[in-house]
Amino acid sequence: MDLRRPSTNADQWGRYYTSPAVSRTLVDAMTRVRPKLILELCAGQGALANAALKKWKSANFVTVDTDLTATTVLDRLTSKASHTHHAHDALDDELADKIGVPLGSVDVGLCNPPYVRPRWRSSFGHILEDAGLSGALQSVHDAGADVLFIAQNLRLLRQRGKLGLILPDGLITGQKYRGLRKVLLRDHHVEQVVQLPRRAFTRTEAQTYLLVLSKCCGETPQVQLSQMSNRGEVSLPISIAADLAEHRLDYAFHASRTSTTRRGNTRQGTKTVGAYVNELIRGTTSSSQIDSCPLPVFHLGDFPQTRESAAVPIVPTKFIQSAGKTMELREKYRIANAGDILIARIGRNLHDKVCLLPRGICIISDCIYAIRAAPEHRETLLKYLLSDHGKAALKATSHGVGAKYLSRSDVLELVLPKK
Ligand SMILES: C[S@@+](CC[C@H](N)C(=O)[O-])C[C@H]1O[C@@H](n2cnc3c(N)ncnc32)[C@H](O)[C@@H]1O
Known part of the structure; x- marks a missing residue:
């Protein structure tokens, strides 16, 4: 099985469902x-519930989806298990009453939420508050459907109940969601996160993850x-x-950081790039302004090919x-100075784009960073960024649902x- 094959898990409206392997x-x-x-x-065709049925044959199943057509596909589940489906908005503040599942009663919650930003309703504030997540976000505008569905599931789960989620890259790696991760790790036991292969779901390169947590099991010690x-094998x-x-x-x-440690280089005594850098400068000229600029602007396609030679x-x-x-x-542009190391800030192969001015x-x-360091540190930094280890670290640290990018x-x- 190769999970990179174009997905056959989309319905006629192009909504993508979870494959049996995932x-x-x-x-x-x-x-x-x-x-x-x-x-x-958000059961869709009940991919997650159907997988759960194979493991927990005697459980009672409740599925919810706004989509009426999903109900018929879910019949497979209904024929084999004690199952009730509700065609209802799962972000209804009063969902518990509507589907007859009391708050705090669910043993296992499964959810692959849609990655959309629903129009804000005041009842969402209550859902977040009730789940203990309202203070976890910088702004309510950061509460996409993924965050709201985590909250709704937490309300319905019993103490020590398990939640299995499929989540996008932002929630797992984005700086904006650090507060959310902090609260989840503090109030619950985040047990496992599995990084899925890109294209596990769609024809896009979207990076997604599986996350399993136990509700209110105290602070997470280790994840x-x-x-x-x-090929579907888990490391x-x-x-x-x-x-x-x-x-x-x-x-x-x-894993890329741990491998540094495993090779005998303890974290003690190691230095970060930041320790060597005086300034990290990001350009300002956008790609649409480059053509009209009277002077050449160094952009992503202008990095020289890295050769085998030294x-x-x-x-x-x-x-x-x-x-x-x-x-x-300097009046009009952001400029790099002699001795600066230029690296790509975005792009699929950004780890291969490093050069010296x-x-x-x-x-x-604006897609380029200039790393400015004292002359005595330049060689160390350049050698590292051009090394296999440096390239692997750049690749591993870059993130983004679609195109990869590096934050400062x-x-x-x-x-x-x-x-
Ligand atoms: C990404 S699909 C996931 C389907 C299924 N859980 C799976 O993993 O294959 C998201 C589903 O959420 C449903 N959905 C979107 N918004 C919803 C809402 N507010 N309430 C209930 N279901 C919703 C869509 O109809 C769609 O079936």
Whole structure:
């Protein structure tokens, strides 16, 4: 089985449903529970509930979806299990009464929510509040359907009940959702996060994850992170402490850091890129402004090819202006100086885009970072960023649902191997 094949799990409106392999992995990850009542909100065709039925044959199932057509597809489940389906808005504040499932009564919740931002309703504030998540977000505008469905599931779950979710990259790695991760890790036991292969769901490159938590089991001590390959195999887990999990919950990022440690370089004594950097400058000229700019602007497609030779890749001459123009150009553009290391900020192969500005100055686009360091540190940084280890770290730390990107803290927090 290759999960990269174009998905056949879409319905006629292009909504994508969870494949049996991913559904089974989620259910398998939910251990130490014997559920009597299983709930799947946003059930669609009941992919998750059907996988759960294979594991917990005698449980009662309740599924909810706004989509009436889903009801007929769910018949498979109905014929085999004690099952009730409700065609209802699962973000209804009074859902518990509407579907006859009291708050705090569900043993296992399963949910692959839609990744949309529903029009805000005041009742959403109550759902978030009731689930203890209202203070976890910087703004209510950050409460997409994914966050609201986590909250709704938490309300319906019993104490120590298990929740199995399929979540997008933002919630797992985004700085904006650090507060949400902090609250989930503090109030519940986030047991496992499995990084799914890109294209596990759709024809897009969307990065998604499985997350399993136990409700109100005290603070999370350690989270197990693993990753599923394109062939559907799940890697051995690595274990990370809650403070690191609050920062990010993706296997790729933490595995690359752990491998530095495993090679005998303890975290003690290592330095971050930030420790060597005086300034990290992001260009301002957007790609749509480049063509009308009277001077060449260094952009993503202008990095020289990294060759096998030991020669350091440098900015092509046509982008280099005389340092005498610094005052004049600085008025209008963000410029890199001689000795700056330029790296790509976005793009699928950003880890391969690193070069040095050897002399003069150069206008940079808003997709480029210029790393400015004291002369004695440049070589160390450049060697690291061009090394296999540095490339792997850049690749692992970059994130984004579609195109990958690097935030400033992603760059500054990269850990160099100990010398
Ligand atoms: C990404 S699909 C997931 C379906 C299924 N759980 C799976 O994993 O294959 C999301 C589903 O959520 C449903 N949905 C969207 N908004 C909803 C809402 N407010 N209440 C209930 N269902 C909703 C859609 O109709 C769709 O079937």
